[in-house]
Amino acid sequence: MSEKFVERMIKFYLPLFIFLFFLLFPFYWMFITAFKSDAELYNLKLNPFFIHEPTFKNILMLFKETLFNRWMFNTFFVAILATILSLSASLLAAYAIQRVRFRGSGPIGISIFFGYLVPPTILFIPLAAIIFQLKIWDSLWSLVLIYPTFLIPFCTWLLMGYFKSIPKEMEECAMIDGASRLRVFWQIVVPLALPGILSAGIFAFTLSWNEYLYALTFISTTTLKTAPVGLITELVRGDVYHWGPLMTGALLASVPVALVYSFFVEHYVAGMTGALKE
Amino acid sequence: MAKVVMEKLNKHFGEVKAVRDFDLEIPDKEFVVLVGPSGCGKTTTLRMVAGLEDITSGNIYIDDKVVNQLPPKDRDIAMVFQNYALYPHMTVYQNMAFGLTLRKFPKAEIKQRVKEAAEILNIGELLERKPKALSGGQRQRVAVGRAIVRKPKVFLFDEPLSNLDAKLRVQMRVELKKLHDRLQTTIIYVTHDQVEAMTMGDCIVVMKDGLKQQVGAPLELYFRPANKFVAGFIGSPAMNFMEGELLSEQGGLFLQTMGFKLKIPEDKAAKLKSYPEKRVIFGIRPEDLPEAPAAIPNETIEVVVEVLEPLGSEVYLDVKVGETSLIARAEPTTKAKPHFKLYLQPVLENMRFFSIRDEKALF
Amino acid sequence: MRISENIAIQPGKRPGRRWRWSGLLEDRTVMGMAFVAPAVGLLLLFLAYPLILGIWLGFTDTVVGGTGEFIGLANYISLLNDALFWKVTYYTFLYTGAAVFFKLLLGFALAIVLNREFRAKGFVRAIVLLPWIIPTVLSAICFWWLYDTTFSGITWVLMKIGLIGHKIDYLGDPTNARIALIVANVWRGIPFFTIGLLAGLQTINPSLYEAASIDGAGGWHRFRHVTLPLISPLLAVVTTFSTIWTFADFQLIWVITRGGPANATHLYGTLSFQRAIPGGQFGEGAAISAFILPVLMISVWVCYKYMRREE
Numbered sequence A: 001m002s003e004k005f006v007e008r009m010i011k012f013y014l015p016l017f018i019f020l021f022f023l024l025f026p027f028y029w030m031f032i033t034a035f036k037s038d039a040e041l042y043n044l045k046l047n048p049f050f051i052h053e054p055t056f057k058n059i060l061m062l063f064k065e066t067l068f069n070r071w072m073f074n075t076f077f078v079a080i081l082a083t084i085l086s087l088s089a090s091l092l093a094a095y096a097i098q099r100v101r102f103r104g105s106g107p108i109g110i111s112i113f114f115g116y117l118v119p120p121t122i123l124f125i126p127l128a129a130i131i132f133q134l135k136i137w138d139s140l141w142s143l144v145l146i147y148p149t150f151l152i153p154f155c156t157w158l159l160m161g162y163f164k165s166i167p168k169e170m171e172e173c174a175m176i177d178g179a180s181r182l183r184v185f186w187q188i189v190v191p192l193a194l195p196g197i198l199s200a201g202i203f204a205f206t207l208s209w210n211e212y213l214y215a216l217t218f219i220s221t222t223t224l225k226t227a228p229v230g231l232i233t234e235l236v237r238g239d240v241y242h243w244g245p246l247m248t249g250a251l252l253a254s255v256p257v258a259l260v261y262s263f264f265v266e267h268y269v270a271g272m273t274g275a276l277k278e
Numbered sequence B: 001m002a003k004v005v006m007e008k009l010n011k012h013f014g015e016v017k018a019v020r021d022f023d024l025e026i027p028d029k030e031f032v033v034l035v036g037p038s039g040c041g042k043t044t045t046l047r048m049v050a051g052l053e054d055i056t057s058g059n060i061y062i063d064d065k066v067v068n069q070l071p072p073k074d075r076d077i078a079m080v081f082q083n084y085a086l087y088p089h090m091t092v093y094q095n096m097a098f099g100l101t102l103r104k105f106p107k108a109e110i111k112q113r114v115k116e117a118a119e120i121l122n123i124g125e126l127l128e129r130k131p132k133a134l135s136g137g138q139r140q141r142v143a144v145g146r147a148i149v150r151k152p153k154v155f156l157f158d159e160p161l162s163n164l165d166a167k168l169r170v171q172m173r174v175e176l177k178k179l180h181d182r183l184q185t186t187i188i189y190v191t192h193d194q195v196e197a198m199t200m201g202d203c204i205v206v207m208k209d210g211l212k213q214q215v216g217a218p219l220e221l222y223f224r225p226a227n228k229f230v231a232g233f234i235g236s237p238a239m240n241f242m243e244g245e246l247l248s249e250q251g252g253l254f255l256q257t258m259g260f261k262l263k264i265p266e267d268k269a270a271k272l273k274s275y276p277e278k279r280v281i282f283g284i285r286p287e288d289l290p291e292a293p294a295a296i297p298n299e300t301i302e303v304v305v306e307v308l309e310p311l312g313s314e315v316y317l318d319v320k321v322g323e324t325s326l327i328a329r330a331e332p333t334t335k336a337k338p339h340f341k342l343y344l345q346p347v348l349e350n351m352r353f354f355s356i357r358d359e360k361a362l363f
Numbered sequence C: 001m002r003i004s005e006n007i008a009i010q011p012g013k014r015p016g017r018r019w020r021w022s023g024l025l026e027d028r029t030v031m032g033m034a035f036v037a038p039a040v041g042l043l044l045l046f047l048a049y050p051l052i053l054g055i056w057l058g059f060t061d062t063v064v065g066g067t068g069e070f071i072g073l074a075n076y077i078s079l080l081n082d083a084l085f086w087k088v089t090y091y092t093f094l095y096t097g098a099a100v101f102f103k104l105l106l107g108f109a110l111a112i113v114l115n116r117e118f119r120a121k122g123f124v125r126a127i128v129l130l131p132w133i134i135p136t137v138l139s140a141i142c143f144w145w146l147y148d149t150t151f152s153g154i155t156w157v158l159m160k161i162g163l164i165g166h167k168i169d170y171l172g173d174p175t176n177a178r179i180a181l182i183v184a185n186v187w188r189g190i191p192f193f194t195i196g197l198l199a200g201l202q203t204i205n206p207s208l209y210e211a212a213s214i215d216g217a218g219g220w221h222r223f224r225h226v227t228l229p230l231i232s233p234l235l236a237v238v239t240t241f242s243t244i245w246t247f248a249d250f251q252l253i254w255v256i257t258r259g260g261p262a263n264a265t266h267l268y269g270t271l272s273f274q275r276a277i278p279g280g281q282f283g284e285g286a287a288i289s290a291f292i293l294p295v296l297m298i299s300v301w302v303c304y305k306y307m308r309r310e311e
Helices: A003-034 A057-065 A068-100 A103-115 A120-133 A139-148 A148-164 A168-177 A183-190 A194-210 A212-217 A227-235 A242-263 A267-278 B042-050 B092-100 B107-121 B138-150 B166-183 B194-200 B218-223 B228-233 B266-273 C001-008 C017-025 C029-058 C074-080 C082-116 C121-127 C136-146 C153-161 C174-202 C205-213 C219-247 C251-256 C266-275 C281-310
Strands: B004-013 B014-024 B031-035 B059-062 B079-080 B154-158 B186-192 B203-208 B212-217 B240-249 B251-256 B261-263 B279-284 B301-310 B313-323 B325-331 B341-344 B353-354
Touching: A003 A242, A003 C082, A003 C121, A003 C136, A057 A242, A068 A103, A068 A139, A068 A148, A068 A183, A068 A227, A068 A242, A068 B186, A103 C029, A103 C281, A120 A139, A120 A212, A120 B194, A120 C029, A120 C266, A120 C281, A139 A148, A139 A183, A139 A212, A139 B279, A139 C029, A148 A194, A148 C029, A148 C174, A168 A183, A168 B079, A168 B301, A194 A242, A194 C205, A212 A227, A227 A242, A227 B353, A227 C136, A242 A267, A242 C136, A267 B004, A267 B014, A267 C121, B014 B042, B031 B042, B031 B194, B042 B059, B042 B079, B042 B154, B042 B186, B059 B186, B079 B138, B092 B107, B092 C082, B107 B138, B107 C017, B107 C153, B138 B166, B138 B353, B166 B194, B186 B194, B186 C153, B194 C136, B203 B218, B212 B228, B228 B240, B228 B279, B228 C074, B240 B325, B240 C001, B251 B266, B301 B325, B313 B341, B313 C136, B325 C219, C001 C029, C017 C029, C017 C074, C074 C281, C082 C219, C082 C266, C121 C174, C136 C174, C136 C251, C205 C219, C219 C281, C266 C281
Parallel strands: B031 B186, B031 B203, B079 B154, B154 B186
Antiparallel strands: B004 B014, B004 B059, B203 B212, B240 B251, B240 B279, B251 B261, B279 B353, B301 B313, B301 B341, B313 B325
8 A cells, every 4th residue: 555545644644534433424324224124223132323124114103193294385485485476586586686777776685685684583583573464374375575684685696697697788789689688588598597597496496495483473283384394393292202103204395305315416506605705 | 772870979878988089971882990099089989889888968860860869780880890790599590690680681681792792701611510610811801791681781890800810810801802893882990900901991080089080081090190190190100299399590590409400401490480489209110220331410310229129021120329219120231230239310301390388290 | 769769779669657767776876776776675574674773672671472562681781690690601702713713724724735736636626625515404414423432433432442441521510511512613614614714825926925935035034024914804704704604603602502511502593493483472582582683793893994995
């Protein structure tokens, strides 16, 4: 073994593997728990890091005895609608701020960005009061309307960065070619910004899928809960924890996000770093 | 087919006055070049004609019609941008057809016109490609093609050749000029390159700091620059400038500088007599500084050669008179060597005189 | 009208109602305003207004479903006289400080490890981001189970190798619980730092390192004099983001400990939720979450300064 290899081992592979182990271990733990029976789970004599007799009981219980699929549907419903709503609003706003450059566009852009910093923990109480007044308490529509508060700032900022990268001359040329501003937007800018729109959409979807505090606060009917809230509130009753189904639920509820993510990793990373750098 | 008139045009960006009281009348079918260093306001002027930039004050007429408030799409102009601005998501054909489609031309006519333009520009085989798959020169042609299919009243070119390599640039220069002969349409062309301006324009407008410096045919600017800036800007290498004192002695009018004394020709002397101040700036082009075999009193300058720049057909000599550097053009057969003395005999008839106060040409 | 003269240039286009609408949009201001209106409207209604309403609620005795009276600083006075509130304040700052510190340290370290070419780089980078994108609540459930006193895998390993002789009560003991939650937060937050900073590291021109090496700089000096100054603006922004998110955290705590044991792990966010939603005391809850505002304002200020410097 050459000295160089040893050095690379110590300086690179070793720290990398320690990090990866730390970051991935909880997922492994989640995964094996999901396929263990209660008997195995609570048998201290067995090595807990292996599945000795894999079982699908947990999954069955989750779908048969809980409203898990209903919660998943609710989460989908809210995430998709909130994403579409936020993306449309952000697309228009980002273009106006970055490119139309009307009077006041600068301050509006900065204010929208700062909206992203406002944490939900400050907002949920007054929002609860507002939701109550609007009579959409305990309705999924409240979430569809509230999620844009954190999605719009993020998407707008991300899309502004994308619009910046489109040469201005492209739009000017189209305007000289005879296109109205509206047409320039639809036929030139939007097609060119598609990767950015995709990034923003993926982000918005995962962010809404992961939301917890608002869903926990505004929704109380069991059938209307989103997956993260439903799992916690319905599978944990007093001191009885159904660890198997809980882990299974956590695993399954992570699947859509993980899927979306795995298909669009590059867009996701680009979106995250793009938004940071802007 | 249109004449373009700019009248007391002003453009301010906040405190910055990009274009100041700009007047220009461009006759129909003329190839006009706006030239000047970066930040002189030439591109801003062009963009105001295009309607991409609001006008602070003044008027722009296209075909005797005020277009100040007209959006770009309704001005019936076409523009070629420095970075070409081809739509990356459309094929070459779609790029060229875009303007016609928007104006709801019949399909057959669009096809016909694109085909025609593609033939003129030799890009017939590229029509189905996307801009990404084109070379710089091809993109340039597509950008031009996109402009000509529309048969607009006026073509605007914003430094269209500056992204091409030197060889291609020379070639495109000729092609654009031919194109103008063929289309007979008014062209306003912006460049910072004076060679481009000289070779292409029927008429050149030199600008600096938002102000028009001089308007004229290429050789007129070269031989009769209106001020020191135009004199220095047009021509390469640039005109040499020095300060000197006018001395009226017996035998005529003399120019005295730190390093030498020259007798001013009679006709020029007569014109200079009325000039009240004694100190002037005088300018002389490198080609008007030929070598002299020996010193002649009041006619030659003694210089020290610093550097030789042999270009083949000619050699430029960087020389020094006292503290001042000059550039002189010499034949390739020159015997000049660095650090050796040399005599130059200025062609005094071609000397230019400028006022020290406002740098304007004295006559 | 000049406009009507131009229609002649556009064959087939007739003036009509639609045309006039798009004509209106040709004006920068009209179009700009129209385009930002949906976003600004939603944000004004559901972000700006609640922000102000929240501050107002903090000065009232509003309860859930009812209207409250203005009671001045009463909520704040009772909070400041409450030992529990001070305990929560202490842990909020401890949690934020410790978690952000370790996230920064480890996240930066991982970014540096990853900032080189190796096989499967893209794949590794994708995996590293997993803790960040998987719903926090779901990974929190996992940590909760991992911190189970009897069945924790960590305990099993430690006992097997003989490091400990008895089981650890991760979440039952106040100190343990506090540490356990910080570890969970660090786990979730590392990817954000890593990926953000990695992007910054990759924009540093390699020739700078080469120039520094030729000037005689070793590894540490290259890091200290090239990497650090160039990445510090990004570092500041990433840290600011992480700080406000951590300070206002809710999910991890609420899922794993609900603020227990003995309220040792409450943050402002969880305490405010507990008082306002199950407890019904909107006014008091709003007053508690108002304590997040100063940190929010500092974050906004830092970001603003950084953005100004960029321009």
